[in-house]
Amino acid sequence: MNRRFFAQTIGGVTALSALAGKSALAQSAPGAKPGKIMAIAAHPGDGLFTMGAALAQQIERGGSGILLSLSLGERGAPKNILVQRYGEMQREATLQATALLGAQAIFFPYPDAEIPFNEEISLRTCDAIREHKPDIIVTHWKGSWHKDHRNCHFITGDAVFYAGLATLARSAPPQPVSKLFYADNWEDAEGFVPDTYLDIETVRERWLQACNFYPMWRGETGFRYNDYYSSLSVMRGCLSGFKQAIALMSDVSERAQHSQSL
Ligand SMILES: [Zn+2]
Numbered sequence: 315m316n317r318r319f320f321a322q323t324i325g326g327v328t329a330l331s332a333l334a335g336k337s338a339l340a341q342s343a344p345g346a347k348p349g350k351i352m353a354i355a356a357h358p359g360d361g362l363f364t365m366g367a368a369l370a371q372q373i374e375r376g377g378s379g380i381l382l383s384l385s386l387g388e389r390g391a392p393k394n395i396l397v398q399r400y401g402e403m404q405r406e407a408t409l410q411a412t413a414l415l416g417a418q419a420i421f422f423p424y425p426d427a428e429i430p431f432n433e434e435i436s437l438r439t440c441d442a443i444r445e446h447k448p449d450i451i452v453t454h455w456k457g458s459w460h461k462d463h464r465n466c467h468f469i470t471g472d473a474v475f476y477a478g479l480a481t482l483a484r485s486a487p488p489q490p491v492s493k494l495f496y497a498d499n500w501e502d503a504e505g506f507v508p509d510t511y512l513d514i515e516t517v518r519e520r521w522l523q524a525c526n527f528y529p530m531w532r533g534e535t536g537f538r539y540n541d542y543y544s545s546l547s548v549m550r551g552c553l554s555g556f557k558q559a560i561a562l563m564s565d566v567s568e569r570a571q572h573s574q575s576l
Contacts, residue, residue, distance in 0.1 A: 321512050348377030349449030349492075354439065354470045356429055356454060356462035357387030358408040362525050363543050364497035365452045367560045370415045370517035370524070372450070379417035380446050382439070383408060384466055389426040392535050401426075403529065411524035418446075431465040437484070439473035444486035455496035455563060457504030467496070495562040498550070500542060508561030509569070511554030518547060518558045 351372040355361030361381045369379035388401030395403070405421065412419040420442065424430065443451070451474060456467040471494075476482055478490040498508060514521065522544060525531045531539045551558040 321510055348372055348375040350378045350380070350447060351450040351452065352443065352446060352448035353379070353381045353497075354384070354451060354453040354466060354473075355381065356384050356460070356466040357390070357426065358383045358404050359387055359390070359528055359530055359539070360454065360463070360497070360499060360501075362408070362411050362521075362528065363531065363539055364499040364560075366411070366415065366524055367514040367517060367521040367547070368452050368495075368497075368512060368562070369412075369417050370521045371512060371514055373416045374517050379415065380448065381408065381412055381417055381419050382422065382442055383419070384422045384429050384435070384439075384469070385424045385426040385462065386421065387426050390530060390535055392529070407527040407529075410527045414520060414524045414527075420446075427462060429462040429465050429469075431468050436469050436472040437476060439469055440476035440482075441484055441486065443473055443477035443491065444484060444489045447489050448491060450493040450495070451491050452495045452497055452562065454499060455502040455506045457506055458499070458502035459504075460501050463499070463502050467502075470494075493568065494565040496565070498546065498561045498563075500537075506563055508550075508563050510562040510564055511550060511556065511559045512562060513554075513556040513558075514547060514560055515551075515557040 351369055353361050353365035353369055355365060361383055365381070369381065373379045386401040386404045388397050388404060391397045391400035408419050422438065424435070451470065453470040454463040454467045456464055458464050474491050474494055478488055480488045482488070495510065496506070498506065525540070525543070529535065533540060547558040547560060550561045
């Protein structure tokens with residue numbers, strides 16, 4: 315049994331093809347209007363490196379995209395840069411990167427490494443979803459060694475629930491989210507099983523340029539993000555029959571198939 319989907323889009327109105335070990339192209343519904351995608355990341359680097367290509371692809375198709383960073387990732391500072399200064403550099407890099415992709419960027423003020431998981435942040439994230447009205451959300455998978463990433467996963471799950479809860483009164487009206495995906499992140503690899511491969515060939519160069527605004531992308535904090543994620547997109551492309559691709563994992567609640575026959 316093969317549960318993989320091969321998609322040129324991940325919009326809510328796109329019909330995906332479930333295929334057994336063969337590459338194929340998804341067929342967009344006639345007249346389908348691309349929706350809005352929101353990436354919710356613990357740190358801006360996660361947002362661009364693991365979710366940025368999905369944002370870029372949605373925007374190129376005529377949709378829109380927004381990146382919500384729960385922190386600035388400032389504690390990843392190299393030894394020769396003060397933490398506060400590094401946070402400012404991360405914010406500036408994110409503004410430049412999202413501008414290049416045509417996406418919006420918003421920031422929550424939580425300290426890196428101290429992102430909480432509680433009602434306050436879940437409701438704040440719910441309010442961001444209600445305000446910006448995404449159709450699709452991409453965030454962290456929970457199988458991470460990093461506590462901020464795990465918390466971001468659970469915050470987003472609760473926020474999506476609250477955002478669509480019609481009886482929960484907030485400043486903005488309810489906003490149901492039609493699709494929830496988890497990103498392919500080397501720090502969130504435990505139990506990550508991709509089931510959706512997205513063709514990113516047409517946006518790959520722009521996405522790589524956007525990532526290059528970050529010193530950490532260039533290996534300046536130790537890990538070779540550039541080599542890892544640029545190679546990963548080629549590897550995921552090999553597996554999916556596209557030239558380059560990203561892999562996503564859909565939420566378990568979206569995997570049930572409703573059929574009157576097999
Ligand atoms: Zn991170």
